[in-house]
Amino acid sequence: xxxxxxxxxAVILAAVLALEIAxxxxxxxxxxxxxxxxxxxxxxxxxxxxxxxxDLRLTLTAVVIATIIAIVGGFFAGLIIHGLPRLRRxxxxxxxxxxxxxxxxxxxxxxxxxxxxxGPLIVLASLLGIMAMIIATLDGLDHVPRVLLRxxxxxxxxxWSEMMLVRLPAAFPHLLSGIKLAFSxxxxxxxxxxxxxxxxxxxxxxxxxxxxxxNRRMYGxxxxxxxxxxxxxxxxxxxxxxxxxRRGMR
Amino acid sequence: MTNEHVxxxxxxxxxxARGKQDPVHALGPISFAIRPGEFFSVVGPSGCGKSTxxxxxxxxxxxxxxxxxxxxxxxxxxxxxxxxVVFQEDASFPWLxxxxxxxxxxxxxxxxxxxxxxxxxxxxxxxxxxxxxxAYPSQLSGGMRQRVCIARTLVMQPRLILLDEPFxxxxxxxxxxxxxxxxxxxxxxxxxxxxxTHALDEANLLSDRIGVMSARPGTFISIVExxxxxxxxxxxxxxxxxxxxxxxxxxxxxxxxxxxxGQHAASRSSLAGKAA
Ligand SMILES: Nc1ncnc2c1ncn2[C@@H]1O[C@H](COP(=O)(O)OP(=O)(O)O)[C@@H](O)[C@H]1O
Ligand SMILES: [Mg+2]
Numbered sequence: 018x019x020x021x022x023x024x025x026x027a028v029i030l031a032a033v034l035a036l037e038i039a040x041x042x043x044x045x046x047x048x049x050x051x052x053x054x055x056x057x058x059x060x061x062x063x064x065x066x067x068x069x070x071x072d073l074r075l076t077l078t079a080v081v082i083a084t085i086i087a088i089v090g091g092f093f094a095g096l097i098i099h100g101l102p103r104l105r106r107x108x109x110x111x112x113x114x115x116x117x118x119x120x121x122x123x124x125x126x127x128x129x130x131x132x133x134x135x136g137p138l139i140v141l142a143s144l145l146g147i148m149a150m151i152i153a154t155l156d157g158l159d160h161v162p163r164v165l166l167r168x169x170x171x172x173x174x175x176x177w178s179e180m181m182l183v184r185l186p187a188a189f190p191h192l193l194s195g196i197k198l199a200f201s202x203x204x205x206x207x208x209x210x211x212x213x214x215x216x217x218x219x220x221x222x223x224x225x226x227x228x229x230x231x232n233r234r235m236y237g238x239x240x241x242x243x244x245x246x247x248x249x250x251x252x253x254x255x256x257x258x259x260x261x262x263r264r265g266m267r
Numbered sequence: 268m269t270n271e272h273v274x275x276x277x278x279x280x281x282x283x284a285r286g287k288q289d290p291v292h293a294l295g296p297i298s299f300a301i302r303p304g305e306f307f308s309v310v311g312p313s314g315c316g317k318s319t320x321x322x323x324x325x326x327x328x329x330x331x332x333x334x335x336x337x338x339x340x341x342x343x344x345x346x347x348x349x350x351x352v353v354f355q356e357d358a359s360f361p362w363l364x365x366x367x368x369x370x371x372x373x374x375x376x377x378x379x380x381x382x383x384x385x386x387x388x389x390x391x392x393x394x395x396x397x398x399x400x401x402a403y404p405s406q407l408s409g410g411m412r413q414r415v416c417i418a419r420t421l422v423m424q425p426r427l428i429l430l431d432e433p434f435x436x437x438x439x440x441x442x443x444x445x446x447x448x449x450x451x452x453x454x455x456x457x458x459x460x461x462x463x464t465h466a467l468d469e470a471n472l473l474s475d476r477i478g479v480m481s482a483r484p485g486t487f488i489s490i491v492e493x494x495x496x497x498x499x500x501x502x503x504x505x506x507x508x509x510x511x512x513x514x515x516x517x518x519x520x521x522x523x524x525x526x527x528x529g530q531h532a533a534s535r536s537s538l539a540g541k542a543a
Contacts, residue, residue, distance in 0.1 A: 164356040170327055170345070171352045172372040172423070182375075186362045264361040265405020 051233050059237025060244075069222060069241070076207055076219040077245075079135050083142030083203040088196055090143065091150025098151065099158045112155075115148040124210050133216060142206030146199035153195025157188025190261060197253045204246055271336070272459045273324060273427055274300035278333035279484070280319050292484040293319040296333065299478065299487060301427075301461060306453055308462045308470035310516065311480025312524045317463045318355060320485065321429050324461065325352050337427070351425030355432045355463075359404040359412045359419075366391070366400040369418045376423075383422075390418040393452070410437045414445075421452065427459045434469070442466070443501045446473055450500060467516045472503055479519045482526045489519050 033053045039045045040052035051059075063069050098105050120141060127137035161184050169179045185192075211220025219242055226235035279295035294316040301307045309317055322328040323335060326342040335342045338349065346352075359368050369390055373383045391397050394414040404412050413433050420428060430449075434442045446469055453460050464470050470477045477491045493512055495503060503509055 162356075164354050164358045165360065167327055167352075167354060168358045171325065171350070172375060173346060173348065174375060178375060182371075183360070186360070189362070263403050263405065265403070266361075 047232065048230075051236050055233055056236040056240050059233045060240050063234070063237050063241065069219070069238070072218050072222045073241075075135065075217050076211065079138045079142060079207045079218070080200075080204050082135075083139045083146060083207060084200045086139070086143040087146030087199040087203055088150050091147040091195065091199060092154050092192070094147070095151045095154025095158070099155055105155075112148070112152065120145050120206070121209055121213065124213055128214065133214075138207050138210045138215070138218075141210045142203040145206040146202040149198035149202055150195040153191050153198065154188070157191030157195075158184060160191065161187040190257070190264070190266065193253070193257050193260065197250060197257070200249060200253070201246065208242060270302055271300040272303040272305070272338065273461075274298075274336045275324070276334045276336065278323060278330045278335060280316070280323060280328070281331045294323065294330075294485050297486045298333075299490065301459055304457055304459055306450075306460045306462070306473055306475045307478065308464055308474040308476075309478045309480060310464060310467060310470045310520065311485060312482055312520070312528075313465065315480045315483050315523075316485030317480060318431055321352070321431050321461070321463060325350050325429055327352075349426040351420035351423055351428045353413070353416050353420050353428070353430045353433045355435065357404070357409065357412050357416070359415045361404050363403075364400065365396055365402050365404070365407070365415050368404065368415050369422055372419060372423050386422045386424075387418075390421045393421070393448075394418045410434075410441060413437075421456075424456070425458060427461070430460065430462045432463055432465060434464070434466075442469065447500050449473060454497060467513055467520070468504065471509060471512050471516060472499070472501060477516060479516060480523070482523050488523060491515060491519075 036045070036050065037052050037054060040047065040050060040055075098108060123144075124137060124141050127140050131137040131140060165183055165187055166179070169183045174182065207218070208220035208223075211218035212224045213220075215221045219238065223235055223238045223242070226232075226238060275295075275298050277296045277298055279297075280293045282291040282293055284290045297320075309320065311317055319328070323330045326335070326337070326344065326346040329342075329344040337347055340347075360371065363371065366387060370383050370387045373386065378386075388397075391400060394417060396411065396414055396418060399407060399411065404415060407415070417430075417433060434445050437445060449460070449462075450473060452458075462470070462473060471493065474493055475495070477493065478487045479489050479491065480486065481488050491512065
């Protein structure tokens, strides 16, 4: 680990310690924040009793399905939009303003349409994630160096081979950032949807704890959610770093 | 075959106006031919249209006017079989190892595996890259990456090889050595070579003929015959005739380069005029 990594850990530890002290001395009331040690103990209890397993399974199912829809759908949509410049110009304002749309506001409507359950969560989360993938795909295809395409032409590749063997591999680092973002957005979408209205899932469990003044439990669940996202993102990040190092991009 | 491997007939390239920019008349009208098996170099001030000429000659760009004839047939806007190009920029694929980079074109051509291995290994050792087959381009210097691109072109066994300032990233000594390698390759393959370079000594040493280009729009002011023996190498540079050709090239280019610089200065002052 580099010096920056050590400093980062030191800063985080110091912040956690400061919070612990603030909570223990009563500077921060337990009705607002419980001490970090209590949060960890709560995480331990929740995970060892296994009571959250059912909620977690539902949440992860929705996240995985929505992520896949967002990645696959976003990728192909990106390909098509890239191939049709006029469509792209028409869509440009939507592409730019997409994340200003309050998608969560449509969630109640989705429930009316799809019924309560995984359906509306998956739709909401896919909608949130898909644009990140579309934009990443467009960005990647826009930035394929011209000389590589000229090389493909000299080697007499047809359009299909050019796409599969030159454009997509060249765009892959961008696609990977799109995948990372799509997952994060899908996770946010599912948990937020569950939080607002649902009968099960991690977001619902957090909301339930909140409504019933179970602060310790609520913070434990939030830590679990953060832990999950961090785990997946770190895995993707490690893969991305390896790839970029090989390509000499870092 | 005729005595023309590739020829230009009244070729002109004009890049259309973009936004506020005026159209750019980059090349021609220019007519000339390169003979089969010839080593032909092109020198000229930067921005005079050399790379544009290479694009047109390879078939990558269809010229605005005129025709390019390669091996008896006019080019139709695609690169024909038998032409290999080494670009000015680094064109290695960063996601492939050196070996896979060089094998790339052959694999697309459906050549069988044993033959691919034979040709790739040969090209890599020829280019002095045998120790780097498993490396990725990012681990190599700019000059070595350029050699990967040359090797990738060679394995396709092109009959006409176009090289755009391939040694631009190299120091003087390596340049000379690479020049000798290029001559060896030329003799061994019997291919026709067109080399674009800004180094007059390099053009002189390597070429049968040297086209000296005018400032934009590029045309040949003169085509200089060197008359060197086929089995020449860099020791040629010691001959008095070598110096004579070099000073001839320089004399031809001096006024052109000054004109080119004048053009730049003029466009700069007109910009300044607009700003004022
Ligand atoms: N695609 C293009 N669009 C517009 N202008 C271009 C394009 N390619 C080259 N040019 C212009 O044409 C002229 C010749 O360029 P180039 O052939 O690259 O010169 P050289 O290789 O001799 O340095 C330059 O002024 C350049 O700016
Ligand atoms: Mg050039």
